[in-house]
Amino acid sequence: ETGVTQTPRHLVMGMTNKKSLKCEQHLGHNAMYWYKQSAKKPLELMFVYNFKEQTENNSVPSRFSPECPNSSHLFLHLHTLQPEDSALYLCASSAPGTGEPEAFFGQGTRLTVV
Amino acid sequence: AQSVSQHNHHVILSEAASLELGCNYSYGGTVNLFWYVQYPGQHLQLLLKYFSGDPLVKGIKGFEAEFIKSKFSFNLRKPSVQWSDTAEYFCAVKTYGQNFVFGPGTRLSVLP
Numbered sequence: 001e002t003g004v005t006q007t008p009r010h011l012v013m014g015m016t017n018k019k020s021l022k023c024e025q026h027l028g029h030n031a032m033y034w035y036k037q038s039a040k041k042p043l044e045l046m047f048v049y050n051f052k053e054q055t056e057n058n059s060v061p062s063r064f065s066p067e068c069p070n071s072s073h074l075f076l077h078l079h080t081l082q083p084e085d086s087a088l089y090l091c092a093s094s095a096p097g098t099g100e101p102e103a104f105f106g107q108g109t110r111l112t113v114v
Numbered sequence: 115a116q117s118v119s120q121h122n123h124h125v126i127l128s129e130a131a132s133l134e135l136g137c138n139y140s141y142g143g144t145v146n147l148f149w150y151v152q153y154p155g156q157h158l159q160l161l162l163k164y165f166s167g168d169p170l171v172k173g174i175k176g177f178e179a180e181f182i183k184s185k186f187s188f189n190l191r192k193p194s195v196q197w198s199d200t201a202e203y204f205c206a207v208k209t210y211g212q213n214f215v216f217g218p219g220t221r222l223s224v225l226p
Contacts, residue, residue, distance in 0.1 A: 002157055033213075042218040043204065056213060090158070094214075101146045101165060103206075103214055105158040 003027045006091050006106035014114055015081060021109045023074040023091030031096050032074040033103065034066060037088040049074060050096070081113045116141045118207050118217035126223045127195055135190040135220050137179075137205030147188040148206040148214075149179055158204065164188065175199070197226045 004025045013019050023032065034046040048056035049068040063085075065077040074091055088110050092103040121136035139145065147164040162173025169181040179190045188205060205217040 002159065043216040045213055048213055092158075092214075097210075099165070101208060102148055102160050102163050104160075105150075107157045 002104050002106060004091055004093055004104050004106035006089075006109050008109060009107060010110045010112075012112045012114060013078065013081065015083070017081075018077070018079040020078065021076040021089055021091075021111075023076075023106055025072055025091075025093040025104070025106075027093060027095075027104060029093035029095045029104070030071050031094045032068060032071075033092040033094075034074065034076050035090040035092065037090055037108070043090070047076075078111075081111075083113050086111055086113045116207060116209065116212065116215045118205055118215050120203075120205055120217040120220050122220045123218070124221045124223070126225065128225050129197055130194050131224075133190070133192040133195045133199070133222070135203055135205075135222070137188045137190065137217060138186050139188070139205075139207040139215075140186065141207065141209055143209055146208045147179075147181060148208070149173065149177070149188070149190050150204045150206060150216075151201045152204065152219075153201045161190070161203075195222070195224050197224045200224045 007022045030051050032049045036044040045058050046060045047066040052068045063080050067075040088108045090108045091106040094103040118139045149161040150158045151161050152158045161177050162171050164171050164181045172178045177192050202219045202221050204219045206214050208214045
């Protein structure tokens with residue numbers, strides 16, 4: 001248990017579907033992140049939110065749409081995905097500028113696009 | 115742009131062998147350094163971190179890492195590995211005002 005909870009753990013969706021990934025943390029952190037982890041590739045940072053404001057969009061296609069309604073919740077809305085978007089999507093949170101600079105990761109959502 | 119490199123893509127060791135995984139980063143300023151481990155099917159969890167102070171950092175499960183500023187390195191070590199250490203290991207760096215940058219990972223396979 002990391003303090004960062006992601007749902008669902010597994011998701012299979014067609015290319016025309018719309019789905020959302022959810023991330024929740026109650027660690028009091030003010031920064032939240034979405035990462036994509038594909039086989040044989042480094043972790044790819046997708047989006048960063050600091051105090052609910054998006055501060056980074058790492059050239060992510062518009063078929064991925066993040067939402068951060070409050071500092072504890074982060075969503076990733078998915079629509080018209082491609083098979084190459086199949087990957088493990090990781091959420092993380094951190095408390096920048098404090099004595100605990102590390103990121104805490106969720107278990108991830110294993111996404112398969114068919 | 116900052117970058118993190120890890121020397122080995124896949125390391126295979128027998129139980130009780132010593133381990134050293136290399137990590138180098140490119141940034142000349144003050145850094146926070148991390149090693150994360152990802153066991154099969156599990157989330158990334160923090161092994162150890164360097165924030166400031168003693169450059170030799172001890173982490174969980176008998177791991178340690180040494181920050182050598184002159185070499186821009188933060189190598190991970192363990193004197194005697196176990197089969198349960200089989201996992202993927204990620205080095206990461208964070209500087210003030212910047213995001214985490216992760217290395218590509220090193221897969222460790224420990225043979226019983």
